[in-house]
Amino acid sequence: MTTTLTKKDINSPLIVNQPEIELLLCCARSQVDEQTKVKIKNLVNQDLNWELLLEIGERHGLIPLLFYNLNKLCPQAIPSNIFSSLEQYFQAHVRRNLLLTAELLKILDIFKNNNIQAIPFKGPTLANYAYKNLTLRQFCDLDLLVRERDVPKIINLLTSLGYELPSPIAEIEQKPYLQYKNFLESKEIQRKYDFIHSQKQIAIDLQWSITEKRLNDFFKLDLEYLINNSQLTSLGGAKVAQFSLEDLLLYLCFHGSKHCWSELKWVCDVAELINNNPEIDWQKVEAQAQKIDCEKILELGLWLAYDLLQANIPKSIIASLEKNLRVQWLAQQSYRSIFERPPEELNKYIFISSLKSNISTQLVYFLTMLTTPTAKEWNYLKLPKSLAFLYSLVRPYRLFVEYFNSKKI
Template identity: 30%
Template sequence: MSLFSALPLEAQVLALAARTQVETPSAEKLRALLAQPLDWARLYRWVLRHGVVALVYRNLLQIAPDAIPEPWRLRLESEARSLALHNLHQTQELLRLIDQLEAEGIPVLPFKGPALAALIYGDPAARVYVDIDLLVRRADFRKARRVLEAMGYQAHKMLSGAEEEAYLDTQLGFEFIHESRHFVVELHWAFFYTIYDLALDPEAIWARHRPVPFAGRTIRTMAPEDLLLYLVIHGNKHRWLKLTWVADVAELVRRCPELDWSFVAQQARDLGVERVLAIGLILAEALLGAPVPEGIQSRLRQRRIAHRMAREVVHRWMFRDNTEVYAFWPVFWYHLRERERWRHRLGYLGHHLKLALAPTEKDRAFCRLPEQLTFLYPLIRPVRVLVERLHPGGNP
């Protein structure tokens, strides 16, 4: 049984409609599904959860407008309008940020957010997003931070100098929230958190970047080959819980027929993410009809573990509504299997060990140590936990 045919009817409708192009066979299949009894409450809930309201509403309206019950049509229309207005404001803010940073001599490369919606989907209103992601060079990071702060943004985490440097080195960026609470900027200097241990040189991203038209002007963007790898790693990091992450991959493949697949394959091999790439492409082709070249598809057919993991994504997480999707051990086991090299698997285990030992806010609140003694927090944690157990719900 294929990944698509194993989906519930509402999920099949979602997959057929969450595309910029619905080919004639898919449109006919969609009409046939809409003629059957559907749980519209469930479909509406999934449309919102998976971040595909604009695409689904647009395609349902064009392909089978009479099949949409009026109350649900009005709800979808309202959500699509709200999204368009939200995205317009986000796009305006993105341009304001680019202008200000570039005026200060800071090259900036937007990715995801409004730029991704416009460049891949051809419409900034086509995709749901909650933040604006920007890439700057590491040497420009502090200067860029000062520019953002002058524009009314404040760092989400207030850390000491040493803590901030450590955070930057491991998380590769920082989150800033505007004083209006309407905008969130994630400022990055590199990609792929150190949990992945990927030797992708940010300067290589800058060297391959290209200018593209956007909102009546020209902005920088990642080369499509780099963007494809970023999208599959990002989607897989979240176990593809949202169909919009699969749609990003599918639409990039659809929009860039000139994609250099040999370069993508070599990069994936060098980085040790061939299985991750395979999972993303299997999902994009099987669920959303991405036009993956036959040569690549023949290679994907040989990747049995990737196919098993793609089925696990669809059946265990993507269309489940319960809290099991966040259970620790299934998530841990999934991410351990995605890694094909023992070095990366050991790095993943080491990451969780560091998390277990890293000081938490509770540890800091229990005992404030001077900066030079913060290495003692792992010793303090057992004491803190013991005190909490002896004095539950109050101070000792």
């Protein structure tokens, strides 16, 4: 952005009925119906705080869609400095997306020649699959899901292409807690590697599990199932493996839920996947959600996509969700996360655990989150290695102190 944004606290309350938010919601879609077009044209003629609109759009990762629709529908109504800022941002974003897409296709081709099966998810494939347009979804890195047995070979291949893993010694010097396998940031829990190409400024998130270890029982779509159930989609003239539509919809609802839906782009992903892929098998989606105890996660994601962005969801499902008091309560918590501020850490875990219908799963998740130490605990209290086991007690203490302090504000 070339325009200097106001120094507004990013976590300060954002009122849902503000015209700036209404305009952002109207533009947060790749296809705009006639009624929404009229609303957009009326909104841009109001006395808008354009700087605030840019700030909110950037916070929620929706600048590409905002520019796309304003440029198409009413470019003359946008202040020239704001339009110029949006246009420059969009052009830089397009160049970046094309660079990442070309790099992804190059890497996948090398993997294929070395008999390595990989599924790229999020990033270019999500933009192409859900939005049907590489330029409308903002992403900053490449996410690849691979089998763990292929990781050593992949490390060699990516290294030969100029990618680097952080030096273990340097990492531990900078982040001593990484030597403890029970810390959230450890490889044992994250089950991924982060590669960086310093010249190209490209990051690759290489994962051999769809979730971190502590979420094993929370989202049970395992790697082999996802690979065996994947389907080919066209990307830049090549055929690329991708989650099936039904699996991707479940994953997007899970991904948004684990972040308490604090960014509108995650709601937009769900809505776009549904609107641009009418062949989704809803019976299969519901059956799979029931099988892995993700019904509430799915229902919440669908309701948010419908209520905020009018996603084209079957009427029978919407009628059921409207009467579902638990989903409506979860939606209200999500709206606070989106339009006011993300919840404190402890409230976040309470919210996520409430997405499960099985009480034992709720308790296991909550206790796991409560006792898995993170970098915050290390920064809160430095303990010698011989006392590292105490971090599982330091964590709940720090969380409760943070929670009660927030109530005093």
